[in-house]
Amino acid sequence: MNNDFSFRDHLLSSIGQAPQFDPLSGFQRQTQSEMESRARTFYESIARRRTVRDFSAEPVPDEVIRLALRAAGTAPSGANLQPWHFVVVKSPLLKRRIRLAAEEEERTFYDTRAPQEWLDALKPLGTDARKPFLEIAPVLIAIFSQNHTELEEDTRVKHYYVSHSTGIATGFLITALHEAGLVTLTHTPSPMGFLNEICQRPATEKPFLLLVTGFPADDCQVPRFGGVKKSDEEFSSWL
Numbered sequence: 001m002n003n004d005f006s007f008r009d010h011l012l013s014s015i016g017q018a019p020q021f022d023p024l025s026g027f028q029r030q031t032q033s034e035m036e037s038r039a040r041t042f043y044e045s046i047a048r049r050r051t052v053r054d055f056s057a058e059p060v061p062d063e064v065i066r067l068a069l070r071a072a073g074t075a076p077s078g079a080n081l082q083p084w085h086f087v088v089v090k091s092p093l094l095k096r097r098i099r100l101a102a103e104e105e106e107r108t109f110y111d112t113r114a115p116q117e118w119l120d121a122l123k124p125l126g127t128d129a130r131k132p133f134l135e136i137a138p139v140l141i142a143i144f145s146q147n148h149t150e151l152e153e154d155t156r157v158k159h160y161y162v163s164h165s166t167g168i169a170t171g172f173l174i175t176a177l178h179e180a181g182l183v184t185l186t187h188t189p190s191p192m193g194f195l196n197e198i199c200q201r202p203a204t205e206k207p208f209l210l211l212v213t214g215f216p217a218d219d220c221q222v223p224r225f226g227g228v229k230k231s232d233e234e235f236s237s238w239l
Helices: 009-013 030-046 062-074 093-111 115-125 160-181 194-198
Strands: 085-087 139-146 148-150 155-157 183-187 205-214
Touching: 009 139, 030 093, 030 160, 062 085, 062 139, 085 093, 085 160, 093 139, 093 194, 139 194, 160 183, 160 205, 194 205
Parallel strands: none
Antiparallel strands: 085 139, 139 205, 148 155, 183 205
16 A cells, blocks of 8 residues: 555545455465464464563664564454554653553552452462563553544544454564564553553543563563463363
């Protein structure tokens, strides 16, 4: 698509129009052996992914983040409306503000808001209200979901399946960063409204998740039982 033709232009020109189709391009059929090999290689790679909280301050190349975001942007979405926005935060000042605001919410969560059964579930992970990784990690990606797109002349397009679509795009992003050799942490302080102000996003957008990314610290440790996953038989059925 021509770079001068924006997504908003596309919406304006396509609303209510009859469907138009193009031949599928880019699909490459594999042999069964190739399919199994590629599936096994991907599984072996993604199975090594671990959520970490011990980050190095080593900078991450901007182009790696850009390409990972581009991969996230290819995710499927309801009516192809792509109801997401990603804010890359590298500024030490803004990361400090995010940490202070997040820790304030986390203290309330751990002290008064969280039910005991939730605290018991978190205990093996060793988490608490302290979130130093929000300042140490070189990159924070604040992910926002959008309920609509504003068009010209007070016209707006409502989005559908917003949380599903944003969740899928976030999964693509986490996978892309992992494949690029980085580690991540999904952080969801509740509520997250402070991210709108800090990241300069409109009140019409809802913070979905804060993705912390970078390289693991040299002395990085992960919870022993955090890597224990359900077996195929426990999480899937064949009919």
